Amino acid sequence: MIVNTLLSHGIESATISVAIVDDAAIRSINRRHLNHDWPTDVISFLISESDEERMQGELIVSAEMAAATAWMIGVDPKDELALYLVHGLLHLCGFDDLSETDELEMRAEETSALALIGIRNPFDLVERTLRESTSWAV
Numbered sequence: 001m002i003v004n005t006l007l008s009h010g011i012e013s014a015t016i017s018v019a020i021v022d023d024a025a026i027r028s029i030n031r032r033h034l035n036h037d038w039p040t041d042v043i044s045f046l047i048s049e050s051d052e053e054r055m056q057g058e059l060i061v062s063a064e065m066a067a068a069t070a071w072m073i074g075v076d077p078k079d080e081l082a083l084y085l086v087h088g089l090l091h092l093c094g095f096d097d098l099s100e101t102d103e104l105e106m107r108a109e110e111t112s113a114l115a116l117i118g119i120r121n122p123f124d125l126v127e128r129t130l131r132e133s134t135s136w137a138v
Contacts, residue, residue: 005086005113006055009093014055016092018085026062041065042088059088075122079114083122086113 006014021029023039030036030043041062048056061084063077070077090109097103111121 001082001086001113001117002089004116005089006093008113009090011055011093013053014057016055016089017058019058019060020063020081021060023062023064026060026065029060039065041069042084042091044088044091046092055092057092059085059092061085061088070122073122079119080122082114082117082119083110086110089113 002016006012006016026043027037027039030038030040033045034043039062043060045058045060046055047058048054061081063081066080066084067077070080087106087110090106090113095102095106095109097106107121107123110123114121
């Protein structure tokens with residue numbers, strides 16, 4: 001999954017470290033490095049410069065959040081964790097999700113990367129669950 005995601009975005013040489021942590025640890029990292037005082041799913045740090053031949057990066061992933069989210073939407077926690085890894089890798093490859101357009105592009109890239117390993121993007125299930133749980137007054 002990691003290799004396929006990187007290769008599909010033109011990254012042929014990389015060193016990526018992955019730390020799988022709990023919510024308390026990722027919240028601390030999020031606060032220290034990004035000034036966000038809350039837990040999150042994944043944080044990515046690109047260490048190498050854009051002109052370097054070998055990409056170097058770090059991913060910090062919350063297994064606790066993956067397990068909780070997977071339980072809420074009824075998917076395998078490994079699938080949710082795979083989504084977080086792909087999402088972080090895409091950030092390292094230059095993708096962002098701050099605008100609606102960028103977010104849609106990121107979701108499509110996630111879906112493609114996960115499909116290569118036979119996983120349906122759990123994020124699609126979250127969106128469907130939210131749509132189904134919303135009641136509209138007429």
